[in-house]
Amino acid sequence: MQRPYNFSAGPAAIPEEVLQRAAAEMLDWHGSGMSVMEMSHRGKEFLSIYEAAEAGLRSLLAVPQHFKILFMQGGGLAENAIVPLNLSRAAGVDFVVTGSWSQKSQKEARKYASEVNIVASGESSGFTTLPDPASWTPSVGASYLHICSNETINGIEFHELPDLKALGSDAPLVIDFSSHVASRPVDWSRVGLAFGGAQKNLGPAGLTIVVVREDLIGQALPACPSAFDYKLVAENHSMFNTPPTWGIYMAGLTFDWLARQSEGSARGIAAMELRNIAKAELLYGAIDNSDLYLNKVAANCRSRMNVPFFLRDESLNDAFLAGARERGLLQLKGHKSVGGMRASIYNAMPLAGVQALVDYLREFEKTRA
Numbered sequence: 001m002q003r004p005y006n007f008s009a010g011p012a013a014i015p016e017e018v019l020q021r022a023a024a025e026m027l028d029w030h031g032s033g034m035s036v037m038e039m040s041h042r043g044k045e046f047l048s049i050y051e052a053a054e055a056g057l058r059s060l061l062a063v064p065q066h067f068k069i070l071f072m073q074g075g076g077l078a079e080n081a082i083v084p085l086n087l088s089r090a091a092g093v094d095f096v097v098t099g100s101w102s103q104k105s106q107k108e109a110r111k112y113a114s115e116v117n118i119v120a121s122g123e124s125s126g127f128t129t130l131p132d133p134a135s136w137t138p139s140v141g142a143s144y145l146h147i148c149s150n151e152t153i154n155g156i157e158f159h160e161l162p163d164l165k166a167l168g169s170d171a172p173l174v175i176d177f178s179s180h181v182a183s184r185p186v187d188w189s190r191v192g193l194a195f196g197g198a199q200k201n202l203g204p205a206g207l208t209i210v211v212v213r214e215d216l217i218g219q220a221l222p223a224c225p226s227a228f229d230y231k232l233v234a235e236n237h238s239m240f241n242t243p244p245t246w247g248i249y250m251a252g253l254t255f256d257w258l259a260r261q262s263e264g265s266a267r268g269i270a271a272m273e274l275r276n277i278a279k280a281e282l283l284y285g286a287i288d289n290s291d292l293y294l295n296k297v298a299a300n301c302r303s304r305m306n307v308p309f310f311l312r313d314e315s316l317n318d319a320f321l322a323g324a325r326e327r328g329l330l331q332l333k334g335h336k337s338v339g340g341m342r343a344s345i346y347n348a349m350p351l352a353g354v355q356a357l358v359d360y361l362r363e364f365e366k367t368r369a
């Protein structure tokens with residue numbers, strides 16, 4: 001039986017192979033007599049799972065050795081506080097606001113940083129464009145500059161990370177890559193710290209990934225909770241407190257799955273990027289070539305992961321969603337702050353799933369014409 005296609009923005013679809021393997025190993029992981037959920041995080045069984053997951057992510061995303069990979073809890077929103085607690089040195093910090101998530105991040109940082117400078121904002125466009133990095137003027141002496149590299153709600157993505165050095169800034173770039181991690185390669189030469197919740201592209205909710213350049217570790221404010229102090233977390237190999245063991249295991253299975261993906265001669269993340277480009281082109285193409293559907297985001301910054309769209313006749317919304325559900329196309333309702341529809345097409349969504357959605361878009365438009 002084929003499972004429905006799930007377009008949830010997160011927690012989101014997980015590759016079926018990963019779910020099947022987790023199901024097969026649920027009661028007895030590799031002859032240990034235990035479920036992964038029942039293991040001590042300090043036992044040799046879980047340590048092997050942890051080490052494989054860390055190595056898997058490092059290899060997949062080509063994370064250089066001078067970056068630490070931390071497996072934490074708290075999600076993206078907790079990192080909005082944890083990052084300034086660790087990196088701000090109570091000095092000024094810079095933000096580029098490109099949608100709901102970076103907006104939330106800058107608000108939270110105000111609790112910890114002496115000053116929050118909004119270096120650029122897409123607000124006047126209704127968050128449908130990305131302010132051109134060439135127009136940003138980073139503050140002198142800022143502890144870091146934060147961007148959300150993929151705005152899950154607004155459907156905006158930086159297709160290239162900004163080069164802060166070229167803008168005359170030495171500040172490390174902090175990226176919230178929650179909703180497009182592992183969908184394409186990361187240019188680590190431009191990044192100081194990247195964080196993201198796992199529940200979109202890497203596994204279940206509960207695991208937060210932090211990849212941080214070593215020289216940025218060890219300057220936490222005294223008020224920083226110990227369990228969130230990157231230095232303590234790094235020194236203890238993410239086991240200062242009990243890590244989210246199930247999430248780490250599931251992410252490890254997902255890294256394995258990702259490493260095995262191929263498109264032509266491309267493997268792993270390079271293959272995923274090609275597939276994600278093809279999926280996004282197919283869906284945006286169908287939206288742009290219709291008289292019923294509309295996506296408002298400028299073409300150069302449309303997200304490959306989250307595609308918000310509207311029906312020009314909004315009275316059809318309920319009928320559209322009901323018809324989608326009948327065809328096994330789930331969770332297409334847009335975020336409540338934006339309305340309309342949103343199709344999240346993360347790594348686990350195959351091209352066939354996007355094709356099924358496109359077929360339905362056309363069919364629905366025809367019957368309503």
Ligand code: PMP
Pocket residue numbers: 010074075076077078101148150151152153176177178179197
């Ligand atoms: N940042 C981004 C880009 C997100 O998409 C989300 C969740 N949708 C968050 C942060 C918040 O993550 P969490 O709910 O795990 O705190």
